Amino acid sequence: EAGVAQSPRYKIIEKRQSVAFWCNPISGHATLYWYQQILGQGPKLLIQFQNNGVVDDSQLPKDRFSAERLKGVDSTLKIQPAKLEDSAVYLCASSPGQGYNQPQHFGDGTRLSIL
Amino acid sequence: AQKITQTQPGMFVQEKEAVTLDCTYDTSDQSYGLFWYKQPSSGEMIFLIYQGSYDEQNATEGRYSLNFQKARKSANLVISASQLGDSAMYFCAMREGAALMDSNYQLIWGAGTKLIIKP
Numbered sequence: 001e002a003g004v005a006q007s008p009r010y011k012i013i014e015k016r017q018s019v020a021f022w023c024n025p026i027s028g029h030a031t032l033y034w035y036q037q038i039l040g041q042g043p044k045l046l047i048q049f050q051n052n053g054v055v056d057d058s059q060l061p062k063d064r065f066s067a068e069r070l071k072g073v074d075s076t077l078k079i080q081p082a083k084l085e086d087s088a089v090y091l092c093a094s095s096p097g098q099g100y101n102q103p104q105h106f107g108d109g110t111r112l113s114i115l
Numbered sequence: 116a117q118k119i120t121q122t123q124p125g126m127f128v129q130e131k132e133a134v135t136l137d138c139t140y141d142t143s144d145q146s147y148g149l150f151w152y153k154q155p156s157s158g159e160m161i162f163l164i165y166q167g168s169y170d171e172q173n174a175t176e177g178r179y180s181l182n183f184q185k186a187r188k189s190a191n192l193v194i195s196a197s198q199l200g201d202s203a204m205y206f207c208a209m210r211e212g213a214a215l216m217d218s219n220y221q222l223i224w225g226a227g228t229k230l231i232i233k234p
Contacts, residue, residue: 042206042224043160056221089158100148100212101167104222106160 001026006092006107014115018080021110025073025094031055033104034067034077035091043091049075050098079112087114118142119207119225127231128197135182136192136228138207144168147211149190150222151181154204163205166190202232 005024013019025032030051035043046065048056051072060067064083069075079086089111093104120139128134140149151163166174166181174181182191194201207225 042208042227045221048221091160093160100146100210100220101165102148103150103162103165105162106152108157108159111158 004092004094004105004107006110008110009108010111010113012113012115013082015084016081018078019082019112020079021077021090021092023075023077023092023107025075025092026105029094029096029105030072031095031098031102032069032075033093033095034075035093037089037091037109039088046077055098082112082114084114087112118223119209121207121225121228123228124226125229125231127233129233130199131196134194134197134201134230136194136205136207136230138190138192138225140188140190140207140209142188142209142211144211147209149181149183150208150210151179151190151192152206152208153201154206154227156203160206164192197232199232199234202230204229 004026007022011019032049034046036046037043044059046060047067049069052069064081065079067075067077089109091106091109093106095102095104118141122137147168149166153161153163164174164176164179164181166183173183178195180193182193204227206227209223211220
């Protein structure tokens with residue numbers, strides 16, 4: 001079974017520019033997650049989708065971050081405008097459902113550097 | 116209060132030795148799941164093993180096993196016969212849930228343990 005696909009793998013932009021990340025979850029996985037991971041820390045959930053609906057976006061900085069999951073499959077995460085503190089690895093994960101026994105499977109991540 | 120505690124920021128282990136990575140958790144829920152993930156320096160997060168709160172047997176996946184002590188709220192990861200490729204950051208995580216199939220609770224992460232295997 002194909003894993004979670006993410007692109008790009010690396011991105012370098014200047015502050016105040018915009019950037020977008022793409023994620024394709026494992027086939028059949030209804031739940032999709034975007035995480036931000038600052039170097040040396042555990043992942044922080046930004047947004048969780050169930051099919052194409054948002055379940056939890058309480059930690060998403062909505063003044064600059066946006067995410068969508070049209071048609072309940074692929075998802076994009078956008079940052080506009082970027083700040084220096086957005087430098088991090090952005091991880092996408094998916095799981096079959098939302099239950100507590102459902103492991104989340106992660107993509108390779110996008111390493112974002114803001115200059 | 117910390118819900119997931121990993122007390123070992125870093126560990127050095129000789130190749131081929133067994134490794135135990137500590138994880139304690141705090142929850143008042145009866146239903147919850149415990150997960151271990153591996154993150155190599157390349158950045159990807161790899162799911163290793165899962166233990167449910169109602170599981171009576173310790174989970175095993177190849178060289179990985181989970182030493183689950185429910186009364187002590189402990190879920191230590193054991194790696195048998197360590198290899199150089201096991202060098203990575205290891206995260207313990209927990210997901211609480213009132214019901215098996217319907218939970219909106221977030222995955223709660225520990226701070227991680229950096230494991231380095233020496234040749």
